[in-house]
Amino acid sequence: MNAKLRFRLLPIYRGLLLLALVPNCYPLSQNFLIEPNGSLPTSVPPGGSVTANFTVTNLTHSARNGYEVQGLPGTVTQVTSGGGACGDPINLSALASCNLELSITGAVHSGFAICKGSSCTTSSVPLSVTVENNSNFSYLASGTYNDSDLAFFPLLVQNKNGTVTYPSTIITNLPTNPTYSMPYLFATSCNANICISVGDDNSNGINPLVAFSGTGGDTWTYPIGGVGSWPTDFNPGSAGIFSAASCTTNLCIAGGTYTDLNTAFPHPFIAQYKSGSWTYPITAQNPPPNFDIFGRFNNVSCMDSTCIAVGTYQNISSIAFPLIAETTDGGTTWNYVVDNTTTLPSNYANHGEFFGASCFDTICIAGGTYEDQSFAASFPLLAQSISGGPWTYVIDDATGPAFPAIPDPFSLTRFNTTSCSASICIAAGTYFYDLTTTTQYALLAQSTNTGSLWTYAISTTAQQPSDFSQNAQFTSSGCTDNFCVAVGFYTNIDSNQLPMIAQTTDGGSTWSYAIDGTHGPQLPDYTSSAQFNTASCLNGFCMAAGSYMVGQATYPMYAQSNNGGSQWTYIVTDNALTLPSNFNNFGVFSGSGISGSSLMNKIKKALFKK
Amino acid sequence: MFFLKENYVKSLLFFTCLYSSAIFSASSNNNVRPVVSLLGGYASMSVGHSDQSYVGTDDDIFTYQNDNQGKDSGFVGTFIGLEWVPATNFFMEAGVEYDYFGSFTVNGSNLVGVERATSTPYDYDFQLQSQQVIAVFKLLYSVHHIFHPYASVGLGAAFNRASDYSATTSQTGSINITPTFESNTETAFSYNLSLGFDMDVASNVRVGLAYRFSNLGHYSLDDGTVTYHNYQSSVPFTLSGSNIYANQFLVDINFLI
Numbered sequence: 001m002n003a004k005l006r007f008r009l010l011p012i013y014r015g016l017l018l019l020a021l022v023p024n025c026y027p028l029s030q031n032f033l034i035e036p037n038g039s040l041p042t043s044v045p046p047g048g049s050v051t052a053n054f055t056v057t058n059l060t061h062s063a064r065n066g067y068e069v070q071g072l073p074g075t076v077t078q079v080t081s082g083g084g085a086c087g088d089p090i091n092l093s094a095l096a097s098c099n100l101e102l103s104i105t106g107a108v109h110s111g112f113a114i115c116k117g118s119s120c121t122t123s124s125v126p127l128s129v130t131v132e133n134n135s136n137f138s139y140l141a142s143g144t145y146n147d148s149d150l151a152f153f154p155l156l157v158q159n160k161n162g163t164v165t166y167p168s169t170i171i172t173n174l175p176t177n178p179t180y181s182m183p184y185l186f187a188t189s190c191n192a193n194i195c196i197s198v199g200d201d202n203s204n205g206i207n208p209l210v211a212f213s214g215t216g217g218d219t220w221t222y223p224i225g226g227v228g229s230w231p232t233d234f235n236p237g238s239a240g241i242f243s244a245a246s247c248t249t250n251l252c253i254a255g256g257t258y259t260d261l262n263t264a265f266p267h268p269f270i271a272q273y274k275s276g277s278w279t280y281p282i283t284a285q286n287p288p289p290n291f292d293i294f295g296r297f298n299n300v301s302c303m304d305s306t307c308i309a310v311g312t313y314q315n316i317s318s319i320a321f322p323l324i325a326e327t328t329d330g331g332t333t334w335n336y337v338v339d340n341t342t343t344l345p346s347n348y349a350n351h352g353e354f355f356g357a358s359c360f361d362t363i364c365i366a367g368g369t370y371e372d373q374s375f376a377a378s379f380p381l382l383a384q385s386i387s388g389g390p391w392t393y394v395i396d397d398a399t400g401p402a403f404p405a406i407p408d409p410f411s412l413t414r415f416n417t418t419s420c421s422a423s424i425c426i427a428a429g430t431y432f433y434d435l436t437t438t439t440q441y442a443l444l445a446q447s448t449n450t451g452s453l454w455t456y457a458i459s460t461t462a463q464q465p466s467d468f469s470q471n472a473q474f475t476s477s478g479c480t481d482n483f484c485v486a487v488g489f490y491t492n493i494d495s496n497q498l499p500m501i502a503q504t505t506d507g508g509s510t511w512s513y514a515i516d517g518t519h520g521p522q523l524p525d526y527t528s529s530a531q532f533n534t535a536s537c538l539n540g541f542c543m544a545a546g547s548y549m550v551g552q553a554t555y556p557m558y559a560q561s562n563n564g565g566s567q568w569t570y571i572v573t574d575n576a577l578t579l580p581s582n583f584n585n586f587g588v589f590s591g592s593g594i595s596g597s598s599l600m601n602k603i604k605k606a607l608f609k610k
Numbered sequence: 611m612f613f614l615k616e617n618y619v620k621s622l623l624f625f626t627c628l629y630s631s632a633i634f635s636a637s638s639n640n641n642v643r644p645v646v647s648l649l650g651g652y653a654s655m656s657v658g659h660s661d662q663s664y665v666g667t668d669d670d671i672f673t674y675q676n677d678n679q680g681k682d683s684g685f686v687g688t689f690i691g692l693e694w695v696p697a698t699n700f701f702m703e704a705g706v707e708y709d710y711f712g713s714f715t716v717n718g719s720n721l722v723g724v725e726r727a728t729s730t731p732y733d734y735d736f737q738l739q740s741q742q743v744i745a746v747f748k749l750l751y752s753v754h755h756i757f758h759p760y761a762s763v764g765l766g767a768a769f770n771r772a773s774d775y776s777a778t779t780s781q782t783g784s785i786n787i788t789p790t791f792e793s794n795t796e797t798a799f800s801y802n803l804s805l806g807f808d809m810d811v812a813s814n815v816r817v818g819l820a821y822r823f824s825n826l827g828h829y830s831l832d833d834g835t836v837t838y839h840n841y842q843s844s845v846p847f848t849l850s851g852s853n854i855y856a857n858q859f860l861v862d863i864n865f866l867i
Binding site for chain 1: 784
């Protein structure tokens with residue numbers, strides 16, 4: 001025993017302590033109060049992660065520095081990024097607080113303590129998290145296919161508990177006879193058991209089409225697609241298309257373009273499902289400022305009560321501007337927040353357009369492209385808004401990371417898709433090296449600190465698939481916590497177009513190819529033209545879908561990872577058992593979504609370009 | 611200081627043995643009779659009042675205050691020695707005695723925290739169990755030849771085992787963690803003082819009653835550790851006390867050989 005440590009307290013203080021030791025006069029307190037900040041998670045998806053937040057308050061009147069979280073299993077790690085987050089170690093001045101964020105990737109039934117040597121204070125409540133059973137989830141992919149009579153049908157596959165089905169009502173409830181039409185469901189999105197699948201129906205013109213399911217994809221109806229269901233100024237027989245869909249709690253939106261009766265110009269428009277009914281909050285009646293000739297929404301994304309719709313429009317001078325419409329009150333009011341009246345990149349000239357949109361928690365991002373005055377160079381364009389603040393450009397010609405491999409000017413450079421999770425945001429697309437070559441590279445930028453810093457994770461030749469030759473492009477993406485995928489296609493050294501999935505499973509620290517010519521499962525009977533058009537991720541699961549050719553036939557294909565990217569499996573291929581019974585020789589998946597989550601559905605959709 | 615006390619106790623043990631050897635070597639004298647006694651009885655065990663405060667990491671203060679109320683227990687022992695008659699109506703006995711005391715609970719209050727207002731209160735307890743080996747000198751007086759009031763004094767060593775430490779708090783929510791301590795046996799100086807009387811019940815058998823006070827000396831738990839799941843951090847102190855007291859009422863039976 002170290003006798004020197006005995007009775008080191010000041011006499012007065014010792015007296016106070018002894019007073020406190022009188023029975024029934026004990027204080028009930030602690031050096032730190034460690035209380036849940038919001039509700040704690042109770043389950044985590046297999047291969048996914050959830051977050052638990054605790055407020056740590058130093059109750060002492062002096063600084064406490066150097067404390068570390070102790071007592072938790074390896075399935076729990078401390079997240080130190082973000083405003084107000086506790087550091088590691090935890091340092092708190094007198095009476096100060098911080099937010100202790102814990103990322104949980106597996107089962108945990110344990111309390112924890114923050115300790116510095118022999119000074120330890122426990123959390124007020126333990127963590128109790130079990131691994132979810134995802135058997136109630138439905139994985140949906142949508143597109144189009146034909147039968148032997150060359151009639152086209154909406155293609156919608158449902159993978160539920162490993163059983164692949166094609167819900168019949170997606171065809172039997174079509175508002176038009178498929179024999180004389182060409183229905184195509186470009187995008188799909190779900191929140192819990194509410195799903196929408198949107199597209200068009202080429203029947204006496206191209207008409208907007210929305211399928212709705214309140215049963216997680218089991219059964220479907222078409223609230224939009226028949227006469228009287230479109231905007232009152234829609235001109236049937238002209239053109240209307242929904243190219244994007246997104247659902248959040250009690251709210252779904254579909255975005256696209258349609259031609260109105262009054263101007264005969266294509267206008268951006270939005271259909272919105274809220275409180276059991278469909279409305280059109282944006283039509284030709286409320287176009288973007290200085291609208292003229294043309295406009296469209298290419299993508300939409302919703303999170304909680306915020307939704308954004310992104311695209312482009314032309315003004316009266318035939319200059320195309322990037323366009324973002326936004327609601328922050330659950331669809332009650334919509335406003336244009338990026339248009340020709342807002343700040344543009346310094347060398348902006350024309351052809352500004354957003355193709356990707358993603359909102360998660362406090363961040364929304366939109367990715368696309370624009371051209372400078374030379375009208376020959378196009379640049380990547382990425383805008384973001386934090387916590388409902390103004391939209392700013394974080395990647396353009398003058399802002400953001402420098403390309404490590406390519407000098408200006410770029411050519412045909414664009415972000416096709418964006419995705420965000422709690423851990424990471426990504427923007428992915430493609431670029432050409434310069435104007436004189438035809439080599440097209442896959443491009444992916446990421447931010448792991450909620451948009452504060454963007455870097456390119458995939459851009460150089462070495463970061464392309466190992467058998468890359470040319471024509472690489474990311475078309476869609478998805479993120480769920482630390483697991484993100486960017487999907488698309490590329491041409492290999494044998495001049496074959498192959499599908500590719502790039503993924504990170506560690507929140508962006510490393511990227512690798514889960515599927516390409518040398519990784520992952522290979523498509524059966526593949527002969528040419530394979531590509532992923534869509535990706536969706538939720539609760540640690542990711543799916544990707546597209547098409548490929550076997551001889552002269554085009555087959556839909558759909559791959560899925562149920563274990564956080566460790567393994568991918570093709571669910572739908574040219575195997576007849578995985579196809580609609582009347583499938584003939586053409587089918588494509590363009591959209592995807594996952595239903596059945598008890599959590600907020602945070603699915604990102606991608607635009608498929610026909 | 612502690613090592614000096616240890617050496618002192620060992621020296622005392624040595625001299626106790628030496629003393630015993632001397633007594634038994636003296637038994638060749640015809641006036642000296644060997645005596646073997648069995649004794650046992652009730653013991654009220656207590657420890658000296660103690661309040662202690664220690665400083666741990668980051669100015670965390672650990673304060674302990676014990677409850678020094680007597681706890682019921684018992685003891686048994688045996689005495690081996692010699693008896694002789696130094697003067698008319700006086701007997702003297704000298705020998706070595708071994709006593710085994712039943713265990714008793716030491717409990718108290720514990721506060722853990724940087725400040726009084728940020729401290730978590732605990733109730734703690736642990737077990738104490740003592741044995742002692744002492745050299746005893748007993749002076750008896752004869753009344754009517756069969757009653758023998760006596761006084762005795764003993765000096766020797768005690769072996770005090772502190773074990774089974776536990777601490778509990780009624781506080782819920784966030785709490786400051788208090789250390790636990792490992793078991794430990796301390797060797798300490800001890801002494802006895804007793805008053806009583808023996809009575810002849812046969813020519814070579816006496817029985818008696820007595821009151822005895824013992825101070826069994828120092829006790830201490832071993833290393834203290836703050837433990838939370840797989841996290842452990844030792845504290846630079848342990849819980850200890852200077853005195854174990856035993857107030858005893860004993861009965862004995864003495865065989866004169």
